[in-house]
Amino acid sequence: MSTPGDYRSATARLASCPVTDLKLSTKDPARTDADAIVLAVASADGGPRLLADALPKKVADALAALLPALGVSGKADEVLRVPAGDGLAAGVVVLTGVGAVPDTVAVEPLRRAAGAAVRALAGTGDVVLALPAEDAAQVGAVAEGALLGAYRFDRYKTSDPAPVARLTLATPVARDKDAKAAVARAQAVADGVRGARDLVNTSPRHLYPESFAEAARTAARGTKVKVTVLDEKELEAGGYGGIVGVGQGSTRPPRLVKVAYSPARAKAHYALVGKGITFDSGGLSLKPAKGMENMKDDMAGAATVLHTVLAAAALDLPVKVTGWLALAENMPGSSAQRPSDVVTMRDGTTVEVLNTDAEGRMVLGDALVAAREEKPDTIVDIATLTGAQMVALGARVGGVMGTDDARAEVVAAAEAVGEQMWPMPLPVELRESLRSTVADLSNIGDRFGGMLVAGLFLKEFVGETPWAHVDVAGPAYNEGSAYGYTPKGGTGMGLRTLLGVLEAAARR
Incomplete structure (x- = not known):
């Protein structure tokens, strides 16, 4: 039986830096030897409020009295270090904001506060978390946020602070089995997000379709996940014209990777499909130079799918999950497909390629057909698909289209x-813009509503299967400052949602 530990060993082989450990403790956090102790501060009309019930009252009162003078507000993402005073074994107190708290602190503010604090403590050895953690839900949120905040990508750095080495979460429910289960889940989730982030952050010089496929094999080694890879010859023979066409302009040929977790007595079968363009130059419809700078992130969907399947297996979810990674490098080589080329997709649909920079929908179309052929109960695809997603929803919100229930x-x-994530429509009138005069479809349509047009294109390849399409073009890669548990660069956005879908299916 695979365990979160098996998955951690596999992902550690690909990791950018040492993995942070987290343990639970019932020990008084004030007496716990550590380099730093993390405490929560809430914002309120009457001023900042220290949430430090875990500390002795005298110590908590002394710290609370200092908050106004320190300029602490308690707003989200606020982190401040101060020297620890008398009554604390730790050397430094770290105050992290949770925002306005009406009564009990909700899990997402806790997750974000823990992440912001741990992210700011890079290079620190031992950290004790004395945040509100009175039940399994709060314990899981603090653990997840802290582990996500501990992420660093140091593969190409000659010198950079290491992540926090050891985390101790002080909680009165440390011995409770539900709390222990919440931490195990948090670890599996964090390992999955970490794995996806690592792949997104890796240079396209090192990550290309073949090496991505090998990374999938390596990550799955020792787990209950089976990996199958189709190379360029098998793709050509199998009629995967969309994937082959996109990849033909590169010297590094495409791959389609199937990642399957098939537990006994599964309650449902979900197919997850991820766009895996390891670098997107736009092909002959070349992007401007500025538009290419972060195009190593165009495989974030495939990275998310791979590590969602691995996390589901690590958690032994009673749900069959089949992941499909549609991998290609979109380059303008001498053999690249041309605008006006017509390709035949896996299901026989012909597509006129009017813009080679609308390549993601082409590889996804083929992979959706492959997924559909196995008759899953539901298909969910995830992709950094359109710039229009960012225009509509910004850099932190994903768009979700598809059949109503999915x-x-x-x-x-x-x-x-x-x-x-925000639900978006698939207006039937926009489908007309995908009509081609020479083929069944064109690969682009109306410019306005481009995110929705792309969703309508994908809808052509799912048949009657319940299906959802998730566009994370903005949220998959953070070009701005780090915040909460989200670093600069690859974010792993979407993995927790896909895993949440599978966990909900497991509970039904």
Whole structure:
């Protein structure tokens, strides 16, 4: 039986830096030897409020009295270090904001506060977390946020602070089996997000379709996940014209990777499909230079799918999950496909390629057909698909399209795990813009509503299967400052939502 530990060993082989450990403790956090102790501060009309019930009252009162003078507000993402005073064994106190708290601190503010604090403590050896953690839900949120905040990508750095080495979460329910289970889940989730982030952050010089496929094999080694890879010859023979066409301009040929977790007595079968363009130059419809700078992130969907399947296996979810990684490098080589080329997709649909920079929908179309052929109960695809997603929803909110029930399932899971997803329509009138005069479809349509047009294109390849399409073009890669548990660069956005969908299916 695979365990979160098996998954951690596999992902550690690909890790950018040492993995942070987290343990639970019932020990008085004030007496716990550590380099730093993390405490929560809430914002309120009457001024900042220290949430330090775990500390002796005298110590807590002394710290609380200092908050106004320190300029602490308690707003989200606020982190301040101060020397520890008398009564604390730790050397430094770290105050982290949770925002306005009406009564009990909700899990997402806790997750974010823990992440912000631990992220700011890079290079620190031992950290004790004395945040509100009175039940399993709060314990899981603090653990997850802290582990996500501990992420660093140091593969190409000659010198950079290491992550926090050891985390201790002080909680009165440390011995409770539900709390222990919450931490195990948090570790599996964090390892999954970490794995996805690592892949997104890796240079395209090192990550290309073949090496991505090998990374999938390595990550799955020792787990209950089976990996199957189709190379360029098998793709050509199998009629995967969309994937082959996109990849033909590169010297590094495409791959389609199937990642399957098939537990006994599964309650449902979900197919997850991820866009895996390891670098997107735009092909002959070349992007401007500025538009290429972060195009190593165009495989974030495939990275998310791979590590969602691995996390589901690590948690032994009673749900069959089949992941499909549609991998290609979109380059303008001498053999690249041309605007006006017509390709035949896996299901026989012909597509006129009017813009080679609308390549993600082409590889996804083929992979959706492959997924559909196995007759899953539901298909969910995830992709950094359109710039129009960012125009509509910004850099932190993903768009969800698809059949009503599947779309609602994804949005509900996102809300439950703390990721921002917004339901979007698929207006039937926009389908007309995908008509081609020479083929069944063209690969682009109306410019306005481009995110929705792309969703309508994908809808052509799912048949009658319940399906949701998640566009994370903005949220998958953070070009701005780090915040909460989210670093600069690859974010792993979407993994927690997809895993939440699978966990909800497991509970039904």
